[in-house]
Amino acid sequence: MLWQIVIGGIAVGSAYALIALAMVIIYKTSEVLNFAQGDMACLSTYVTFMLLHGYGFPFWVSLPLTLLFAFVLGACCEFLFLRRAKDPTVLGLIIMTLSLEMILFGLLSWKWGSDQRELPFPITSYDTFTIGSFYVSRLEVLTFVVALVMMALLFLFFRYTKTGIAIKATQLNRDSARLMGIRTNRILMGTWGLSSVVGAVAALLIAPASTLDPYMMWDPLLKGFSSAVLGGMTSLPGAAAGGYIVGIVENLFGTYVSIEFKSAVAFAIIVLILCIKPSGLLARHYVKKV
């Protein structure tokens, strides 16, 4: 029982971890809390749906097209929207992403309505096998593996590629990065694109276990955000760990304490962390230069 819950928590935590990573990637470079992350991902998932359902493309064609769309969408959001703000305040930026969220949400409901739909996915969420006495669904395993692969790819990308290092440099010191010949504007666009791709992957893994509808990402976004806060908002490994912790803690709480307040766990984590250790559980101690 306990382990069944933990396994379930890890599976759902993988999705939260991806969303948290997506949020952190943007936060680190742009210092923006991107509340539109969920709806951006949701829009990408609808694109998959449209490609599969409307145009009848096979999944293995739709997937790369969707990821490409997600990248362009993210880049466009940065270029057309956030870049337009001149010397914005933190509050201003939050308001901008919130309004972006509303625009995207409006677009989703206008184009596809609020009807729930089934995303035709190669693996169903109830195709399960047992390990000992535990049930594990193939979709959960896929989510877990995809999340690990994405994390590994991100790690390699930031560590070993010219662009990845340029992104890191931009995050650390934007002006200096520009003086090194790095096109920081492009980097910002790129990070939004990258983040949007990571979010889209998360949404693609979440949709088959629930329904595809405009509200699909609200709850996961909240959980992902709380994971990111748990990890200190600026640490990629922290965000990933945060995702698993939120997934597990939430499920344990729902099972052993109160199912009614299960959804409140994510909120409680946000509040607790902000009060007790705003730098997050894994953050290195460092004071930002002013």
Next chain:
Amino acid sequence: MAFFSTEGLSISFGGLKALADVSIDVQRNSISAIIGPNGAGKTTLFNCISGIYRAQQGRIIFKDKEIHRLPPHKIAALGIARTYQNVELFAHMTTMDNLMLGRHLFLKTGLLSGATLFHSRSRSARDEIANRDRVEQIIDFLELQAARNEFVSNLPFGTQKKVELGRALALEPELLLLDEPCAGMNVEEKQDLMIWLKDIQEEFGITCLLIEHDMSLVMEISERITVLNYGRKIAEGTPDQIQNDPQVLEAYLGGDDRAEN
């Protein structure tokens, strides 16, 4: 035509005229200095040249090309590198990483550390090895071996300044802007720096323009000096001329020594 020049550069912040009609000329392969009291607009001038600020009036010409409308990364690509007064390094990276970022413009392939990850004769590996060699030379030149794999935020300020200088050199610039390179250095380090600057000029053929409060260093090393006060150029000339300029003496309030700033 001068190698590098500004013409009538002006910029103001709110009501404050940080630069007013500043024109300077820099000859190829020279060492020139800009001096002036605190708040005179020296750093602002560097910010305008490197593209961080956009001058409201005036032109900046580098090798017969107008650069005052270009973004910083293009200016860097044209061959202008700089260091900061307060050091602006990539704090959570090692000395090596910082210097390698200086090679950003020279990296042809997208993969770094290809040499360790892949076949050492692959194109990316060769590209990377070439760039690492360049960085190693700079490390040797500036005697940064001990700091190579340290996080720069853990290094003493003087060493950080050297790393920043090294990073600027990694860009292989033709014009190097140095904002108070000696600030925070001890006497010994200053001596070293003076020698390095001479080498940079003579051996690497890099033109240097520096801002400095240490008058002895400035007078010894620079061929030409420009004096700014309240955003205006009040004098220019050889060290001898400047030392005897009454306006300069007045601006400095009878030689009030600000070297420690």
Next chain:
Amino acid sequence: MKKMLLWTIVMALVIAVCAAGAVTAADAPGVSDTEIRIGQWAALTGPAAAWGAVARGAEAYFKMINDEGGIHGRMIKHLVFDDQYNPARTVAGIKELVEGPGVFAFVAGDCTACALAARDYLVEKKIIWMALGNAWSIKPDRHFFFIYPNYLDEAAILVKYAVETMGKKKIAFFYQNDDYGKGGLKGAQQQLEKYKLKLAAEVPVEPQDRDLKSHTMAIKNADPDVVILWVNPTSAVIMRKTAAAMKFAPLWMAPSTLADPALMNQITGGLWEGTIFSCLAELPDADIPLMKKYRAAFEKYVPKGERWGIMYMAGFGFAEPLVEALKKVGRDVTTDKVIAELDKMTDFKGIFGHITFRPEDRQGQKEVFIAEALKDGKSKRLSDWIKADR
């Protein structure tokens, strides 16, 4: 002197005519010689745009009536506006219609918050409202007629069917953590008390929750024979998928809010098969003349690409009793006469269940029937109409 008299007569006539006009206007707003105006608010855009189907259903129904010659020589003019599920817009839109062209009655209208906001204004203006929702969440008034049975009754009927007809005793209740869910829970509890039984598990869910593993575990651990899903379609889908992943397969039951087998089958990827659910209205594919007629009207008046389902049918169903009463009243239409006629309505049978209104009881329908979801989104009726007796 004669002139004076003439003027007086003219004046008197004018006043009489005006007064008469005024009286007509007050007695039957929105009714002219040639038309009866009926209003409706609906979210045509925005998050709850699915409700637009109800409005388009009503639209098709009125067009059908008009093509049959209208009601005693008057055509029905259907005035729909988009409130985007926003109570402020609902109230503004209603005012615009009532104080502009005038409206005789409103039908349906979505969103509990919008309905609550609209309520007082409609009471003040004395306008008939064939209300969606039920007397349990909206305070009744002389001008309001509720059609849907209340949640308590519906849940009680589901439990009654499970216990009495199917012989099940261990029932778990999975409910949305709000008035709707708690209403159902209470009805189920009350019905079980009659059999001296208790629910095996009562598990609430927040409607936006996307991870229901601990909910499913909680229900599974109680080992029930039957699980009643008193939730929105999304929660139902997630619960079914999660349960399937845990190889948990009780008998599933669901209320009329999930009584769209075609949709549920599709969004559960086929898992919906075998679900026992209650229905407020005839099944969309029922083989009865009225349904065939309505389907024909739907195909004729509704743009292609829409799906015939319970939302459209609801649009027809809410308008039926009003049209029935208008037909009975005859040419001389007033608000009071139509209310009196509606209050005489006994076992009226349209596309919904039997509807009876009385001045002291405006909850028209008190019965549902039970059906089973089959493969491919089809369904089979299992019972006749069943009344609640909790």
